[in-house]
């Protein structure tokens with residue numbers, strides 16, 4: 001009989017492979033990382049250097065949440081100290097894998113946002129926007145209804161920060177600001193000059209959010225050829241987001 005922990009790992013492996021499909025162009029080589037919460041104490045995360053496309057269960061590592069939080073409380077840490085903290089956060093010290101340095105923001109997705117699955121990717125279409133001069137404006141609102149349903153009223157936006165502790169701190173600020181503004185956690189976090197974090201209650205939700213963000217990115221790029229995006233009004237966004245029939249549709253698909 002498979003344990004709950006193994007079932008979660010099985011779903012995480014399937015989600016990771018789907019996010020890594022070459023035709024989707026969300027990641028190449030060792031880009032991106034995925035994780036899934038096991039319980040309040042720990043989560044699975046992709047090992048540093050593994051590729052999502054054909055990832056195996058033994059390429060994940062279980063990480064203790066409190067150990068990563070302890071690392072985030074330190075004011076400054078050298079790269080070597082971070083590596084030591086991450087190695088110390090492994091629940092099974094005999095596991096030869098090294099947790100990704102981005103374990104820090106995955107931890108915050110669980111502790112601050114209540115996520116169950118997290119997918120972090122670097123989609124080419126989305127990064128064309130995130131690496132542009134107009135990233136902030138282009139991602140400030142919504143352009144079509146399904147985008148609102150899956151990705152929420154607005155993405156949380158994180159200005160560029162050095163991967164590691166500075167990025168984790170910037171992500172934390174963006175999460176808390178978002179919760180302040182909307183009274184609920186973000187489902188999408190956009191990292192300037194970097195990529196996307198999708199936060200879901202299920203693996204399917206993370207895949208749906210990522211797919212919708214990439215579709216929206218392609219459409220947005222098209223709109224800049226024709227005078228720029230025509231954003232939906234705040235009232236339209238609010239109406240779509242709170243309509244019971246639309247909520248039902250979203251929940252069914254996730």
Ligand SMILES: [Zn+2]
Pocket residue numbers: 032102120121122194195
């Ligand atoms: Zn990344």
